[in-house]
Amino acid sequence: MMDSIQLEIRKFLAPEYVFGLDARLKAGNYCKRFGGRRILLVTDHGVMQTPWVKDVERSIEELGMEYTVYSSVSPNPRDFEVMAGAEQYLHEKCNMLVAVGGGSAIDCAKGIGIVTTNHSNILAFEGVDKIDKPMPPLICIPTTGGTAADVSQFAIINNYKERYKLAIVSKAVVPDVALIDPLVLTSMDGFLTACTGMDALTHAMEAFVSNASSAFTDLYALESIRLINENLLLSYQNPNDLQFRGKMMLASLYAGLAFSNASLGCVHSLAHSLGGYLDLPHGECNAILLPHVVDYNFDVATDRYTHIADILGIDVHNRTGKAVRDQLKKYLMELNHRLGIFETLNNLGVQSDTIPFLSDRAIKDPCNATNPKPPEKRDLEVIYSEAM
């Protein structure tokens, strides 16, 4: 029997992206092409210690443009950091943005861009399609292989006072160009490699089971899962091997293209609430929650999860759905352990009486809308409890 294709309307959006060794050195050329005069370079203190920021600064200077650096960006970038960056952008009369960093620096740069043209506090843009005016040109040079903020329609900002992460989802936050250079991944330590790799795997899996998936997003999601299965552990064990780093960078890009267009699911809504409340690494939250969300969703997306399990090398033939589900959960938990991720929510400081609060935040997250099984607040409480 022939497979049927999905005939519901779907679209696919991606920025221009340049992939390959030394892609970062093209930053100056691209700034010139966008009419850059004075550029706000957004990064963070950790990335400032690597050679990558200097390389980008040089490529801007060489073509006669000016820049000013904004590096007050925390992991899980805070609303007031976005506002301070926007003030610097306007005060210094910048006319475009370059972000060099992981998801935090890139999301902060997106936030700065939104605020400088829309003139409101960043908190006003929470939700889907809330941005009226396009932001200034933004070029991204990602330094982690996971978030794919450099190609996505998402920006995640921490509401610091209320201790939660808000998701801004809009076509307006897709960067203009992503310069994706595998060399820069060599500056990631083992823990960051593990967390960002698990973030990428979560993106690909959530996009593949999303109820907004399409033939286009499936293509990227499945190839991403295959690449991660073959290269994440090897890249963790051999941090300077550019083949493994390159394949993980590609996997992250593919997962990013998939989730930017198919959106995400409950792993991310739960992780946003958790990570915002306790200021935890995003990828670590996802890694811990993913097996439990597979458990919750499995019965409504059995075929899709079985397909994923098959790619991960799990024997799915002549096995019941329940057996495949258990094997898939086991695979994910073992992968976490092999990557040095041993925590449970309990160890990270979550107490059972915090769970209703976390679930209250998580149920409002836009990522729930595309989860294959629409959750109630009570379902989210159960998932958190199981990850304790």
Ligand SMILES: [Fe+2]
């Ligand atoms: Fe993520």
